[in-house]
Amino acid sequence: MSKQRKLLFTVTIIYTLFIIYFMFFAFGRGDSVADSYTFIFVPDNFLKLPNPLELLHPTLMDIVSLGNTAAFIPFGILIPLLYPMKFVRFIILFMLSILLLETVQALTLLGSFDIGDVLKNSSGAVIGFVAYSIGIRAKTVQGSVFSIGISIFLLLIMNWGIGVGIDKAIAKNPGSFxxxxxxxxxxxxxxxxxxxxxxxxxxxxxxxxxxxxxxxxxxxxxxxxxxxxxxxxxxxxxxxxxxxxxxxxxxxxxxxxxxxxxxxxxxxxxxxxxxxxxxxxxxxxxxxxxxxxxxxxxxxxxxxxxxxx
CATH class of the missing domain: 2.60.120.1060 (NPCBM/NEW2 domain)
Structure with missing residues (x-):
């Protein structure tokens, strides 16, 4: 294994452990254990990120919502760098891993299984993978990094817009009196x-x-x-x-x-x-x-x- 590959592997492992820590122990989860298993199979919203105006004075939930997408973007870059693969195989393996972690969260009472989190995590990984696929076409390392950065920014905006549209389409509305x-x-x-x-x-x-x-x-x-x-x-x-x-x-x-x-x-x-x-x-x-x-x-x-x- 080359030094560059060893470095990428080490970074991926460290970042994965960092994410697992936040999923299981951050925000006081280790101090307050839930009373029962919680499985949420219908998301409150789909891929929606916080409104840009809300981010001027973000709440903890705004940060968590944004983080559920943004924190998983690096996996869409690091994984194909280590193990080149097609998108379908990548997203299937990624979603299976997230589903497993969400299930463990619920069974250990250190969180809940939330299909909304699975969708947001996966959308972040997709953004990273697509941005990486665009960036590797650049002729220089600087150009590749710039392309990946711009692609991530534009894809996040696109993701937010799609999420808002889907949320409006599937949101509950009050019926007749x-x-x-x-x-x-x-x-x-x-x-x-x-x-x-x-x-x-x-x-x-x-x-x-x-x-x-x-x-x-x-x-x-x-x-x-x-x-x-x-x-x-x-x-x-x-x-x-x-x-x-x-x-x-x-x-x-x-x-x-x-x-x-x-x-x-x-x-x-x-x-x-x-x-x-x-x-x-x-x-x-x-x-x-x-x-x-x-x-x-x-x-x-x-x-x-x-x-x-």
Missing amino acids: VALNEWENSSGVTSKNTTLVPFKIKGQKITPQFNVYDTNGKKSETYTYKFNDKDFYFYLHYGIPDQNDLKGNISVSVDGRQIFLSHFEKDDPLRTPQVFDWYFEQADELTITIEGNEKAWDVGYREMKHFWE
């Missing part, structure tokens, strides 16, 4: 509200379009609805109608965790019709608790779906 007209109350009885009587709040006439929920003459009432781990935007109008006893409150909880609480009294300057909306990711059970003379109306959601669903 679905009114929640059937809830299970605290007695375990399914309550279906069909009487939509107008009322006033601070003199403003409210005409519900879909549903109305209140305490049904009790001190308080709790309504639950099962979403079965859906992703959705939730909407709820609420307020206390004009009457003698202007007291009440309303709270919203998801999977046992309270995420909203509002309390009104007679002289509260904010006692006007209000709207609560929230994005829920993989929510199972949603609970609304109404006390006093509070009312909730036009309660519903818009489920996030892919275009093929």
Whole structure:
């Protein structure tokens, strides 16, 4: 083995160990072990890099997202330098290696198996391989290095553009509004509200379009609805109608965790019709608790779906 080849081999080994360290132990992974195996087979985004404007004030996740692509570019250069091979063989071997490392990450609880990381890592290797293939055509070493550098820059931009386009095409979008007209109350009885009587709040006439929920003459009432781990935007109008006893409150909880609480009294300057909306990711059970003379109306959601669903 020539000195140049030995040097390349040593650099490749050292760089590989560096990458493995970051995959398994960086960012505090060695200090906090996950409670369960995590396998993510549907990526949050495809090949998307952080927006250039976001990189002016990058967050840790922006750096990680960029690094998941850029850090693997050298493999697309070092591997073919050591072992000349065609692109198809290179990318198959590379992806198999990354899939193995991602699986070990999940099984050792030092990370997760994320198909999004596999795609980003592989795109970086592809950029390196293509840039190397272009660079070796130069007649001088300086020209080769310059060609590889320019190619990497242009391919990264192209990769970012393709990723943005694919993400927009496969991203989840909110569907049509679905009114929640059937809830299970605290007695375990399914309550279906069909009487939509107008009322006033601070003199403003409210005409519900879909549903109305209140305490049904009790001190308080709790309504639950099962979403079965859906992703959705939730909407709820609420307020206390004009009457003698202007007291009440309303709270919203998801999977046992309270995420909203509002309390009104007679002289509260904010006692006007209000709207609560929230994005829920993989929510199972949603609970609304109404006390006093509070009312909730036009309660519903818009489920996030892919275009093929």
